[in-house]
Amino acid sequence: MGLISKVVVPPENFYDDVEARKYTSFSHIVQIQRALELLALPDDHVPKLLLDISCGSRFSGKTLSENGHHWIEIGISASMLNVAMEREVEVDLLLGDMGLGIRPRVIDGAISISAVQWLCNADNSSHNPRLRLKAFFTSLYKCLSNGARAVFQVYPENIDQCELILNASMHVGFVGSIVRRKEFLVLTCGQHSINVSISKGKNEDGDSYSDKDNEDEENQTFFK
Amino acid sequence: MRLITHNMLSSNIKGVVNGFPLRIEAEKVMEKTMEMNSEFLEKMFEKVDWKAFVDASRAMGYTELPEEANSSMLDSDEFLNRFHHALLELDLEEGALVCPETGRRFPVSKGIPNMLLHEDEV
DSSP: OOOOOOOOOOHHHHSOHHHHHHTOSHHHHHHHHHHHHHHTOOSSOOOOEEEEEESSOTTHHHHHHTTTOEEEEEEOOTTHHHHTTSOOTTEEEEEOOTTOOBOTTOEEEEEEESOGGGGGOOOSTTOOHHHHHHHHHHHHHHHEEEEEEEEEEOOOSSHHHHHHHHHHHHHTTOEEEEETTTTEEEEESSOTTTTGGGTTOOBTTSOOOOTHHHHHHHTOOSOO | OBHHHHTTBOOOOTTOSOOOSOEEEEEEEEEOOOOOOHHHHHHHHHHSOHHHHHHHHHHTTOOOSOSSOOGGGGGOHHHHHHHHIIIIIEEEEEEEEEOTTTOOEEEEETTEEBOOOOGGGO
16 A cells, blocks of 8 residues: 555546555545544434545445444445445445535435545636535535534645635535544534634634645645 | 435436435345344434335335324334335335436436436536
8 A cells, every 4th residue: 555646636537446446445444433433423322324425435335334324425436336346234325416415404424535625626617616615515514414513534735725625614504623633624513602612714722724734735645 | 225315315406496306217126134223213204205205115116114104103113114124125226216307317226326417417
């Protein structure tokens, strides 16, 4: 498992069959587990209906199903058709656009590992990153139940991209924060009074974004 | 694709006002076995659109659900078993999901619906 340079290509081009399988890796499983922790689901031992938004390997299914919840996994790479043979019984996979197409208030939580930054790509003149992000976060906000969380692991190219993502999410009503060395973005639905202290997109230490973030980001790769 | 997912999906083609429920064209349906969790079923009962669920179950070849349902029926083991089976154990393997307004067919292959939109549908 070598390092892969960060590249900017539409997911359909980058995640071909070879890359989709390579992306099925231990680090991905660790990231999913971290995202699940950050979802902070109630400890009532009742399975939840959760959403996984991905543009990579279908291997998530096994990790997801081991947690006992029921999952709808939306992938935006057609290559998943080839990787998805090993489906788990608690995970339904579909290919979809970031408009999601899910009914209102039915999802108990959502995670996304290394997928959302694809929305920031402008791979041709008809694609507007702001509009795509708005469409995505609007539909995500709509389908989550009140108080539910969405957890994203993102690999933004630069500070502008990070702010673009965060601003788009907060614009539709999410309250957000960055945790764990700025790897994860945690968004909450409909709990403004509780999260007022982080409503301006600060991290756990209260720091706003700074130019220093750029140094860290330059060294990021898809695999660590 | 299980009916728990189908019941949550709607067509998001540009201009479609009410894209729910998607009509099911079933060519191949598989059955799986899952352990039942009655607490989960109680939660799902509140979320499920029952008429869409019954119609979808019929399209999948399962006809054991009542036309209408209320929460008191959750006390019945027989009802829970049928609800569980239809919601979680039927799997649409091959076929299509059809937008109720435009008739657009979203193919289902190997259990995976492809709902990627064309450029002019976004």
